[in-house]
Amino acid sequence: MARTDEPRLDFRSDTRTVPDAGMRAAMTAAEVGDDVYGDDPTVALLEARVAGLLGTEAALLTPTGTMANLLAPLAAAGFPGSREPRLIVGEDTHMSFLESDGLRRFAGVELLSVAQRPDGLPDLDAVDAALAAGGGRPTVVCLENTSMMGGGNALDAGATGALAALAHRYGAHLHLDGARLANAAVALGVGPAELAEPADSVAFSVSKGLGAPVGALLCGTRAYVARARELRTALGGSLHQAGVVAAPALVALERLPDLAADHATAAALAAGFGTVPGVELLDPPRPTNMVMARLAGLTPEQCAARLAGHGVRVLPLPNGFVRFAVHRAHDMIGVRAAVKALAAVAATASKALTTTGGDLIGRGLSTTRTEEA
Structure with a gap:
């Protein structure tokens, strides 16, 4: 047996991969500072590389994708000092059935799970109805790509764009849970930036298929990422000599193809x-x-x-x-x-x-x- x-x-x-010799060598040789003070050069390089890969202004390293998805609606709502956001998610997404407890408990969100198509795109009519019943609270619409419960299906930019157009019609923020966005891009034969472009924020994991031992990055505008950085500190997600974590992630990015x-x-x-x-x-x-x-x-x-x-x-x-x-x-x-x-x-x-x-x-x-x- x-x-x-x-x-x-x-x-x-x-996530069951282990760092290979190339990643371990990168960790050993990593130049480090203190990311709490913003002076770890390897973290800065990783954040710049991922922002460039996704076509966003900035990126923030977080320990996990779960933390990136927790920070996403809070930063979108303009925290600190604003009202807790409403979160509209497909009923079969990771954020709906695995992260919902944390989002409700720690982000204070009102989480609305809506019907979802078999390919992973939330039903647009259901999202429209949920947005119309907004009630004035900041609203974040979420999309998962690839769709895990959809068998790992890759959604193209047209699908994301349709959801983004609907969300923006109501003044809502579109967050893309792109834990496996790299897989989607390779499957569709496009760059990750094309799939990320319609979204206002993106969570991008380097510790799933890409094989880094730790980490995800939350990406968006400079102002959005600055708010997320403050929130990361409040949640205890800031790291000190984090270059040893960023170094294998940089190796992982080279292996995207x-x-x-x-x-x-x-x-x-x-x-x-x-x-x-x-x-x-x-x-x-x-x-x-x-x-x-x-x-x-x-x-x-x-x-x-x-x-x-x-x-x-x-x-x-x-x-x-x-x-x-x-x-x-x-x-x-x-x-x-x-x-x-x-x-x-x-x-x-x-x-x-x-x-x-x-x-x-x-x-x-x-x-x-x-x-x-």
């Missing part, structure tokens, strides 16, 4: 699963590095537990599927092992269904929570 901690068989998240290899590996994984009887796959229009699968008669937790028995680690989701998130540690050896493991689990599930007369798909849907999924 394979080891359950073997990197090529751990598909739980694309390599995400195409992850997408190809994910496509091979999906093709392999497609040959397994009883497996249902989520089929996004523009796939990236994720594969979602489910088996009749098994809850996501049951499926994940049985796959773990074969050495393959996956993430159970509340939509009835388990997620395979592909990253640079995965290869065709891991793909073949995962397909073999899922085939074994499917055969057992099929036999159980025949014996018991079946079960409801998705019974006991997953309540697994992970802040940095």
